Amino acid sequence: xxxxxxxxxxxxxxxxxxxxxxxxxxxxxxxxxxxxxxxxxxxxxxxxxxxxxxxxxxxxxxxxxxxxxxxxxxxxxxxxxxxxxxxxxxxxxxxxxxxxxxxxxxxxxxxxxxxxxxxxxxxxxxxxxxxxxxxxxxxxxxxxxxxxxxxxxxxxxxxxxxxxxxxxxxxxxxxxxxxxxxxxxxxxxxxxxxxxxxxxxxxxxxxxxxxxxxxxxxxxxxxxxxxxxxxxxxxxxxxxxxxxxxxxxxxxxxxxxxxxxxxxxxxxxxxxxxxxxxxxxxxxxxxxxxxxxxxxxxxxxxxxxxxxxxxxxxxxxxxxxxxxxxxxxxxxxxxxxxxxxxxxxxxxxxxxxxxxxxxxxxxxxx
Amino acid sequence: xxxxxxxxxxxxxxxxxxxxxxxxxxxxxxxxxxxxxxxxxxxxxxxxxxxxxxxxxxxxxxxxxxxxxxxxxxxxxxxxxxxxxxxxxxxxxxxxxxxxxxxxxxxxxxxxxxxxxxxxxxxxxxxxxxxxxxxxxxxxxxxxxxxxxxxxxxxxxxxxxxxxxxxxxxxxxxxxxxxxxxxxxxxxxxxxxxxxxxxxxxxxxxxxxxxxxxxxxxxxxxxxxxxxxxxxxxxxxxxxxxxxxxxxxxxxxxxxxxxxxxxxxxxxxxxxxxxxxxxxxxxxxxxxxxxxxxxxxxxxxxxxxxxxxxxxxxxxxxxxxxxxxxxxxxxxxxxxxxxxxxxxxxxxxxxxxxxxxxxxxxxxxxxxxxxxxxxxxxxxxxxxxxxxxxxxxxxxxxxxxxxxxxxxxxxxxxxxxxxxxxxxxxxxxxxxxxxxxxxxxxxxxxxxxxxxxxxxxxxxxxxxxxxxxxxxxxxxxxxxxxxxxxxxxxxxxxxxxxxxxxxxxxxxxxxxxxxxxxxxxxxxxxxxxxxxxxxxxxxxxxxxxxxxxxxxxxxxxxxxxxxxxxxxxxxxxxxxxxxxxxxxxxxxxxxxxxxxxxxxxxxxxxxxxxxxxxxxxxxxxxxxxxxxxxx
Numbered sequence: 001x002x003x004x005x006x007x008x009x010x011x012x013x014x015x016x017x018x019x020x021x022x023x024x025x026x027x028x029x030x031x032x033x034x035x036x037x038x039x040x041x042x043x044x045x046x047x048x049x050x051x052x053x054x055x056x057x058x059x060x061x062x063x064x065x066x067x068x069x070x071x072x073x074x075x076x077x078x079x080x081x082x083x084x085x086x087x088x089x090x091x092x093x094x095x096x097x098x099x100x101x102x103x104x105x106x107x108x109x110x111x112x113x114x115x116x117x118x119x120x121x122x123x124x125x126x127x128x129x130x131x132x133x134x135x136x137x138x139x140x141x142x143x144x145x146x147x148x149x150x151x152x153x154x155x156x157x158x159x160x161x162x163x164x165x166x167x168x169x170x171x172x173x174x175x176x177x178x179x180x181x182x183x184x185x186x187x188x189x190x191x192x193x194x195x196x197x198x199x200x201x202x203x204x205x206x207x208x209x210x211x212x213x214x215x216x217x218x219x220x221x222x223x224x225x226x227x228x229x230x231x232x233x234x235x236x237x238x239x240x241x242x243x244x245x246x247x248x249x250x251x252x253x254x255x256x257x258x259x260x261x262x263x264x265x266x267x268x269x270x271x272x273x274x275x276x277x278x279x280x281x282x283x284x285x286x287x288x289x290x291x292x293x294x295x296x297x298x299x300x301x302x303x304x305x306x307x308x309x310x311x312x313x314x315x316x317x318x319x320x321x322x323x324x325x326x327x328x329x330x331x332x333x334x335x336x337x338x339x340x341x342x343x344x345x346x347x348x349x350x351x352x353x354x355x356x357x358x359x360x361x362x363x364x365x366x
Numbered sequence: 367x368x369x370x371x372x373x374x375x376x377x378x379x380x381x382x383x384x385x386x387x388x389x390x391x392x393x394x395x396x397x398x399x400x401x402x403x404x405x406x407x408x409x410x411x412x413x414x415x416x417x418x419x420x421x422x423x424x425x426x427x428x429x430x431x432x433x434x435x436x437x438x439x440x441x442x443x444x445x446x447x448x449x450x451x452x453x454x455x456x457x458x459x460x461x462x463x464x465x466x467x468x469x470x471x472x473x474x475x476x477x478x479x480x481x482x483x484x485x486x487x488x489x490x491x492x493x494x495x496x497x498x499x500x501x502x503x504x505x506x507x508x509x510x511x512x513x514x515x516x517x518x519x520x521x522x523x524x525x526x527x528x529x530x531x532x533x534x535x536x537x538x539x540x541x542x543x544x545x546x547x548x549x550x551x552x553x554x555x556x557x558x559x560x561x562x563x564x565x566x567x568x569x570x571x572x573x574x575x576x577x578x579x580x581x582x583x584x585x586x587x588x589x590x591x592x593x594x595x596x597x598x599x600x601x602x603x604x605x606x607x608x609x610x611x612x613x614x615x616x617x618x619x620x621x622x623x624x625x626x627x628x629x630x631x632x633x634x635x636x637x638x639x640x641x642x643x644x645x646x647x648x649x650x651x652x653x654x655x656x657x658x659x660x661x662x663x664x665x666x667x668x669x670x671x672x673x674x675x676x677x678x679x680x681x682x683x684x685x686x687x688x689x690x691x692x693x694x695x696x697x698x699x700x701x702x703x704x705x706x707x708x709x710x711x712x713x714x715x716x717x718x719x720x721x722x723x724x725x726x727x728x729x730x731x732x733x734x735x736x737x738x739x740x741x742x743x744x745x746x747x748x749x750x751x752x753x754x755x756x757x758x759x760x761x762x763x764x765x766x767x768x769x770x771x772x773x774x775x776x777x778x779x780x781x782x783x784x785x786x787x788x789x790x791x792x793x794x795x796x797x798x799x800x801x802x803x804x805x806x807x808x809x810x811x812x813x814x815x816x817x818x819x820x821x822x823x824x825x826x827x828x829x830x831x832x833x834x835x836x837x838x839x840x841x842x843x844x845x846x847x848x849x850x851x852x853x854x855x856x857x858x859x860x861x862x863x864x865x866x867x868x869x870x871x872x873x874x875x876x877x878x879x880x881x882x883x884x885x886x887x888x889x890x891x892x893x894x895x896x897x898x899x900x901x902x903x904x905x906x907x908x909x910x911x912x913x914x915x916x917x918x919x920x921x922x923x924x925x926x927x928x929x930x931x932x933x934x935x936x937x938x939x940x941x942x943x944x945x946x947x948x949x950x951x952x953x954x955x956x957x958x959x960x961x962x963x964x965x966x967x968x969x970x971x972x973x974x975x976x977x978x979x980x981x982x983x984x985x986x987x988x989x990x991x992x993x994x995x996x997x
Contacts (some may be wrong), residue, residue: 133377175385176378229594232418235403235411253594273404277397284393291386295379303378307385314389318782321396325403 012062013293013359019286020337020352024051026267026279027338033245034259034266035084035340043259043340050342054349061353062360069354070128070301073121077146080118083111084153093158099157110343112154112162117350119166122146122307123173128301134178136147143173160206161332168315182292226256227326234268234325241272261332264324280321287314293359302358309351372380376976420602421590424563427583428523432537432573434619435647435844439528441537441574446524447499450492451481453518462516469506470496475588498524498661502599518872525567525661531654532626533617535682536646536779536842538572539657560584567661572682573615573842576778580846583610590979593840614845616645618972621965624985625650628961634928634948635683635820637840638965641828641934641943643858644838646777647969651683685775685782688817689947693745694905694930695766695812697830697875700738701879702765703753704871710738716748723804727751742878743888747811754810759801762809763789768865769826769837771818776839776859785822788815812905823932824945830879831901831934831943833872879903880937883959893959895967902933902944902962904954927948935966942969964989 028051032044061069069076083101090110091098100108123146130139147170154163174187199207234247242248247269249255258266268276290310297303313336320329320335334341336348403411408860432441449466453907456462459481467474481493484579496518499507504519511517524539527533531761543562551636560582562568568582569575586607616639629652640646655672672679681687704710716733719726729747733740741749754762766772772787786792788809793801808814818826821840829837839859846855879901882888885982907928934940944962968984976984 025597042867067786116937125845176381178377229418231403232411232414234400236415238408238412239405247846249415252419253414253590268400268404273400276400276404280393280397284390287389291382295382300378307378307382308470311385318389318392318396322399325396327396327399 001137009285011360011363013289013356016286016293016352016356016359017283018252019289020349022282023279023286023337024054025061026282027263027335027340028347030245030263030267030270030338031259031340033247033270034250034255034263036245037251039202040259043274046342047340047345050345053342054352056301057346058349058353058356061350062356064357065361066302066305066354067299067361068194069121070125070305073125076118077122080111080115081149081153084150084273087111088153088156097157097159099154099162101157110162110341112157112159113341113343113347114350115150115154116169116312116347117354118146119150120305120312120351120354123169123308124301124305127173127304128179128299130177131300132178133175134180135183139177139185140174140179143170143177159332161334164331165312165316165333169308170311172311173304176253176304176307177303197284212321226262229254229256230262230265230324230352231326233262235266237269237275238272238274241268241270241275244270260334261320261330261339262324262338264321264335267338268324283314283317287308293355293362296362297358298362300334302361306355306358309355313348313351373595393850395591401504406948407896418594419591421592421598423588423590425586425588425604425607426523427585427607428564428609429525429579430583430849431612432581433612433614434533434617434622435615435645436618436620437614438619438906439525440533440615440617440619441525442799442824443523444526446497446522447495448522449496449499449503450520451495452458452492452516452518453481457516462514465510465514466495466517469503472496482544490639492518498562527657528617529622530658530662531618531656532622533649534572534654534657535651535684536572536615536617536649537657538569538574538576538659540567540574541570541660542566543568561787570660571852572779573613575780577613577843577846581610581613584608609849612845612847614847615842616640616647616844617649617842618647618969620972620981620985621648621968622650624648624964624968624989625961626652626654628989629653630965632948632957633677634946634951634958635687636944636946636961636965637684637820637824638942638944638969639828639838639840641831641838641940642836644825644828644840644861645844646840646842647942648965649842650707651681653677653679655679659678678948682779682781683820683947685777685779685819685821688783688819689928689930690787690814690816690907691812691818691823692905692907692930692954693747693812694823694932695816695818696745696750696905697879697903697932698765698769698771699750699754699762699810699812700742700875700878701769701830701865701871702757702761703738704874705868706757706761708753708756710870710874713737714741714746714749714752716746718748720748720751722755722807723750726805727807739874739878739881742875743881743885744880745889750810754806755803759806759809760789760791762806763787763792766816769829770863771822771826773820775821775825777821777839777842777945778843782821783819785819786815786817820945820947823930823947824943826936827932827943827945829865830872830875831940832864832868836861837863837865876901876937879933883933883963890955890959890963892955893931893963895963898963898967898970899936899938900933900963900966901935901937901940902931902959904959905930905932906953909950917989926952929954929956929958931962933959933962933966935970941973942966960989 028044028047031047035041035043087100092100092102093102094108099110099112103109123143124300126142126146128138130136135176147166151163151166229249233247233255236249247266249269250258255262255265267279289309290306294303294306296304316333316336319333321329323330330362334344336344429443429553431439434440451462463474463477467477477495480495491756497520507517507519527537543564543566545564548562548564569578574581584607586605588604589602590598591602593599621638625648631652633652636648636650637646639646659668713735715735716729718732719728733744733746733748736746736749765788772785774782774784790801805814809816825837825840829835841859843857882904883890883894883900883902885891890902909925909927929948931954932945934943944965946958946962948957968981971980972985
């Protein structure tokens with residue numbers, strides 16, 4: 001124990017921890033700002049509670065050797081699929097989607113958020129077992145299936161936003177696993193066809209989102225309203241912002257879903273470009289530092305696991321930031337660490353815990 | 367782990383570098399996008415955010431009162447209630463509208479259409495469902511306020527014309543500013559700090575329109591902070607409206623009422639003015655309408671009564687209708703005679719008509735040998751035929767133009783008609799054919815193409831009443847008063863025109879006009895008032911020859927002549943000019959002169975400091991037709 005106390009600070013990556021804590025604190029601050037004085041003022045307290053739970057979960061995952069988790073990943077994954085299969089039939093319906101499981105105390109869990117962890121573990125396990133320079137076809141199909149099945153199950157809930165957060169896993173796995181050139185060609189062609197074809201499968205409101213993304217002025221009060229109001233919020237923040245809890249767009253309700261999907265617009269309104277730049281620098285540092293940890297990981301499995309996790313967070317964050325300012329369509333992807341949401345925050349902290357676990361065990365001689 | 371485990375990770379490591387660099391580039395690009403919106407276009411978005419947040423609601427200024435010259439209120443404001451529907455608060459639109467439809471006994475579809483019309487607006491902008499609620503209707507709405515929170519009664523002000531129909535045409539009325547009016551004004555006055563808003567009540571006719579800016583004041587505003595549901599969260603500032611100025615008119619309500627009473631069952635017009643200043647003392651057009659109809663709810667039948675009335679009550683006959691002057695034209699012909707070297711003592715023999723250019727022109731009597739003064743007194747057509755022929759149309763036109771005919775008088779009311787003073791030039795320019803000499807004979811007694819308004823007649827008569835020949839500009843504006851500062855401003859348009867009289871000419875014409883009323887044989891002798899020294903000229907306009915007369919189906923009344931009486935009093939130092947015109951009144955002497963005499967008598971009594979009792983006695987004396995006499 002005395003040895004652990006001596007080793008822990010040296011091995012625990014404090015930079016990741018502090019960056020993640022800083023982003024979480026900013027998130028709590030923005031949840032306070034966007035909900036204070038409204039009937040949802042209790043959300044800030046809940047978010048703090050979730051952050052504490054997240055930290056505890058991260059500590060637990062740090063304590064467990066990630067290699068054990070990788071070994072058990074097929075089982076964890078199978079369990080996850082069972083839950084995702086159960087949800088569309090028996091899940092609790094909130095806002096039109098059966099994505100939730102009731103937990104005592106009025107809380108609901110969103111298993112699809114936690115599913116990301118077991119998917120990442122399974123992918124890392126698959127890739128660890130195929131360590132050639134280029135992936136075999138069998139492995140490629142295995143990776144595609146490992147992601148495809150949960151994507152389909154989550155879309156059945158239906159929750160397009162969360163399903164979309166699984167897709168970066170596939171690209172990351174293929175890119176870092178080493179995909180042969182002809183497979184990239186197939187991927188690009190089929191991807192294009194899928195995007196084109198899915199237009200016919202999309203719901204009207206989803207089509208509207210894409211149309212209004214292409215032209216935000218399409219309808220002042222209609223579907224383009226959110227994008228337009230978010231842009232006004234961001235732009236009116238100017239260089240220094242209006243100050244914490246002073247954002248008129250956010251506080252007066254012009255900014256839609258301001259404590260979740262559009263929380264970054266609220267941040268941009270209240271803290272201005274300076275706040276945006278600081279925030280992006282923090283996020284960038286977190287990503288860069290995590291990628292550096294992947295480089296130093298002890299084995300291929302750990303390395304791939306960290307890459308999968310950090311890029312999953314990174315893609316969500318960048319897509320959300322881009323969506324807030326209207327350079328990408330509104331997809332319902334939240335901003336990890338910052339957007340209000342217990343499952344998302346706890347799951348994200350679990351991912352931090354896993355990354356810390358890999359970093360902690362980067363030296364062979366422990 | 368074997369060392370080879372590190373070896374096979376080399377491709378992963380190089381890909382990590384790509385991803386790390388790519389991430390920073392993406393973050394940089396996103397920061398750039400935020401830079402564009404927040405720094406480069408920040409101000410534009412800030413304005414949009416303010417527009418979102420702040421709702422500026424204009425507050426209409428209290429409109430200035432309109433008074434008569436003695437301070438009696440002609441137009442004021444009273445509280446009025448408007449029913450608004452807030453769609454944002456509406457749970458069941460049809461239920462709300464059914465409630466309103468039942469309460470106001472209005473078709474449900476009407477209300478529905480009204481709401482539909484405003485669909486395109488933001489739904490936090492209320493829809494005006496009903497204006498001018500009665501107190502009991504306000505109560506009925508308030509009683510159901512809990513059930514219908516979407517219905518709100520708003521207190522506003524409404525214009526009230528206290529005298530009803532008495533001064534309808536000169537006051538005018540208010541109406542919603544049309545988009546065209548707003549645009550036209552914006553064009554006429556760029557940068558106007560107080561532009562009218564579409565739908566705002568502005569003066570549409572009469573002095574309400576002429577002095578819109580003076581009466582309207584300057585609207586203020588309240589700026590509310592609203593949330594995205596349009597709910598008021600707070601007030602961020604307000605600017606008080608500046609009330610409109612009080613407008614005191616030159617009108618004397620007492621005279622106006624005498625004229626109104628007289629015209630209760632007649633059609634025509636009357637105008638009285640001060641010949642020296644041009645101040646209009648009375649201006650009446652009959653039939654009139656109640657200007658309050660335009661600010662209250664006009665029922666369909668009331669509106670149809672106005673629009674479909676053959677006598678066209680909306681017309682201001684004093685300045686918008688033109689008529690032949692008939693014999694009332696003769697004083698101006700007399701001026702032409704006196705200024706073209708004809709001796710007023712020269713006599714013409716009237717055998718009851720004369721033949722010119724092969725056509726017989728009748729006179730209404732056999733006047734024997736008459737000179738100018740007598741010709742005016744008895745209104746001998748033969749004399750004026752003869753002299754008109756000798757002068758020629760252009761000399762007659764010159765005199766007519768000199769007295770202000772053929773062009774607007776410059777009164778402070780819109781839509782004034784020009785009338786026609788025919789001349790050879792006019793004939794070629796307008797009718798595209800030369801003047802026929804025979805027409806000169808008719809024109810000499812005010813028939814033929816000559817057309818004048820009653821107001822032009824009053825202004826021309828002022829040029830005869832005033833010994834110096836001054837031709838005043840008729841006006842209704844007397845005194846404007848700033849209700850806050852008490853500052854008063856008077857506007858008196860200067861008379862820039864005057865009639866040059868050769869020695870003796872003025873006295874000759876006035877003598878003739880005095881005899882019309884005050885000498886036996888004068889055409890208006892029946893309307894003489896002792897001590898008044900009323901001077902005037904009667905006129906009758908033959909309706910035969912007008913379009914209706916040519917049609918076969920003539921109604922008896924339409925056959926009758928129009929009657930003129932143009933007058934002033936007293937003979938020396940005139941105080942008042944009165945012109946009365948009665949459509950189908952047969953003879954100016956019988957229907958027009960009695961009212962003119964009464965109006966003159968009233969004003970002279972008043973200007974001599976007559977007691978209210980005396981004035982009431984003058985105003986209240988019965989007034990009937992005078993015995994008919996030809997003119």
